[in-house]
Amino acid sequence: MEATEKAVAMPPQRPRFERVQLNTRVRVEIEQMLQRFVEDHNTTVQSSVDLALAEFLAARGYPLPATDDRRSR
Secondary structure, eight states: OOTTSOOOOOOOSSOOOOOOOOOOOOOHHHHHHHHHHHHHHTOOHHHHHHHHHHHHHHHTTOOOOOOOTTTTO
């Protein structure tokens, strides 16, 4: 990895957490880039959006509470 590249978190392949439906609309360009990312990295929209929102909220002072890994499996 070059010094100018930043290491970014990748969405987990198969997280197992309780989930709820989140209805929202995004710009066409965002959906297209998301689909490209999902294909390029063999992941899912669900995992990518989940991680993106977690990082967005944490960066603004709303980190997720710690979870017990045994409950998430």
